[in-house]
Amino acid sequence: MPDDHEINYNSYKELPPSPIATGSSLVFKTGGWRTMRPIIDLEKCKKCGICWKYCPDVSIIIVEDLPKVDLDYCKGCGICANECPFDAIVMVEEESI
Amino acid sequence: MKLTIPEQELMEKGHMACLGCGGSLAMRYLLKALGKDTMMAIPACCWAVIPGVFPYSCLEIPLQYVAFEATGAAISGMEAALKAKGKKDGVTVVGWAGDGGTVDIGIQALSGAVERGHDVKYVCYDNEAYMNTGIQRSSATPKGAWTTTTPVGNTRFWKQTNKKNIVEIMAAHDIPYACTASVAYPEDLIKKAKKMKDIKGPCYMHIYAPCPTGWKYPPEKTIELSRLATESCIFPLYEVTYGKYKINKDIKDEKKKPIIDYLRSQGRFRKLDEETIRSLQKHVDDEWIKLKKKVECFGEE
Ligand SMILES: Cc1ncc(C[n+]2csc(CCOP(=O)(O)OP(=O)(O)O)c2C)c(N)n1
Ligand code: SF4
Ligand code: SF4
Ligand code: SF4
Ligand SMILES: [Mg+2]
Numbered sequence A: 001m002p003d004d005h006e007i008n009y010n011s012y013k014e015l016p017p018s019p020i021a022t023g024s025s026l027v028f029k030t031g032g033w034r035t036m037r038p039i040i041d042l043e044k045c046k047k048c049g050i051c052w053k054y055c056p057d058v059s060i061i062i063v064e065d066l067p068k069v070d071l072d073y074c075k076g077c078g079i080c081a082n083e084c085p086f087d088a089i090v091m092v093e094e095e096s097i
Numbered sequence B: 001m002k003l004t005i006p007e008q009e010l011m012e013k014g015h016m017a018c019l020g021c022g023g024s025l026a027m028r029y030l031l032k033a034l035g036k037d038t039m040m041a042i043p044a045c046c047w048a049v050i051p052g053v054f055p056y057s058c059l060e061i062p063l064q065y066v067a068f069e070a071t072g073a074a075i076s077g078m079e080a081a082l083k084a085k086g087k088k089d090g091v092t093v094v095g096w097a098g099d100g101g102t103v104d105i106g107i108q109a110l111s112g113a114v115e116r117g118h119d120v121k122y123v124c125y126d127n128e129a130y131m132n133t134g135i136q137r138s139s140a141t142p143k144g145a146w147t148t149t150t151p152v153g154n155t156r157f158w159k160q161t162n163k164k165n166i167v168e169i170m171a172a173h174d175i176p177y178a179c180t181a182s183v184a185y186p187e188d189l190i191k192k193a194k195k196m197k198d199i200k201g202p203c204y205m206h207i208y209a210p211c212p213t214g215w216k217y218p219p220e221k222t223i224e225l226s227r228l229a230t231e232s233c234i235f236p237l238y239e240v241t242y243g244k245y246k247i248n249k250d251i252k253d254e255k256k257k258p259i260i261d262y263l264r265s266q267g268r269f270r271k272l273d274e275e276t277i278r279s280l281q282k283h284v285d286d287e288w289i290k291l292k293k294k295v296e297c298f299g300e301e
Helices: A050-054 A079-083 B022-034 B071-084 B099-104 B107-116 B166-171 B186-198 B219-231 B260-264 B274-298
Strands: A036-040 A060-063 A066-069 A089-093 B038-042 B063-065 B092-098 B121-126 B177-182 B203-208 B238-241 B244-247
Touching (some): A079 B219, B022 B092, B022 B203, B092 B099, B099 B121, B260 B274
Parallel strands (some): B038 B092, B092 B121, B121 B203
Antiparallel strands (some): A060 A066, B238 B244
8 A cells, every 4th residue: 555645536537446445544644633742751661562552543653662652643542641551651731832 | 662462553543533442443453463364344333434535544454345234244245255266265354343233233144144154254343332423322332321312311311221242142153253352451352363363164253442432531541441341340351162151351259340430430321320330230240140150161171
């Protein structure tokens, strides 16, 4: 599947014969829905992977063996902060950032 | 980083589910287990909206939308077509539907597919109501829950009947494998999904998938709530393999939580009175004892 590319049909003539989705949902930057932002304190993080495991939006990514929030897609549900056993994540109002 | 479930993601970011949706986690875990050689049919439900609008999709597998009542029939046809073309080997055919699409309108097609013995896997993500159309009760809605069609006011009070037990209905079909799973226990869910993939013949999985929007609780509580449902034996984790019962998460009597914490955590149970709560507790206790008896009588060695 081509990722992150918008598909534009300029006329009905360009439409495929049957409606088959060929694009990826990566075009939808759902981070715009967010009102609360998770902030990870890497000092407290014990690399247990629990935040990654429970994110419904696949928005905890692992970069150099550490968790990182993908702000383009994170909707700010707060599950990661609620489930982190080491209280390494806090939710902060977007407007205060 | 310590990862306890497969790293591969076949559900992309950018999907349309609400914040904290249990149903989206359920799909993420299922596909981690089944892998990319999976073909899926989805009827009308939240998951018909979650993948995104044409021409985009968050699922990296072939997916066919079908009519609300038709999931069981559709996957039967997909399996038969693959067989006719000699392409069934190594491909897992999955029907993925909501509770309404499974325990109500889709039950006939599901029953038929299971009775005919197609090699299909049917997975229901249970958010205990018709959520996509605005929180109407289904027969999977538990007794005592508020929904828009079981309103709580001066003349009417919450849902009056108990949740339909679809896993037992499936077991009564002599199905090779039927199980429950929960988004709070992804390792268990993935193990069961892999087991289904290896079994030839129909399998059924019922996933507990909380819905913050319809149950009226803050989205960060999805996992906490799911854990509580299992720890208070409202949603036990168990499986029935060729008629043999097994509880996958045993809850010792002294550890078993009262259902009141679970009820109090959700707006949909806000108005329940003491007497109803006592009767709900009794129902949960009775069902739990019944399940343990089944394990005693028809357990795996
Ligand atoms: C035959 C038919 N009747 C009604 C509908 C309207 N409808 C679409 S989704 C839906 C609710 C689905 O509920 P459920 O299966 O529990 O899935 P959920 O939305 O809760 O995820 C309904 C009633 C329909 N699409 N087709
Ligand atoms: S849950 Fe907490 S401790 Fe575990 S990896 Fe995430 S931030 Fe680190
Ligand atoms: S707030 Fe929710 S969506 Fe954002 S990273 Fe945490 S779990 Fe994922
Ligand atoms: S209404 Fe409920 S089940 Fe549907 S997408 Fe929203 S949270 Fe998920
Ligand atoms: Mg539903």
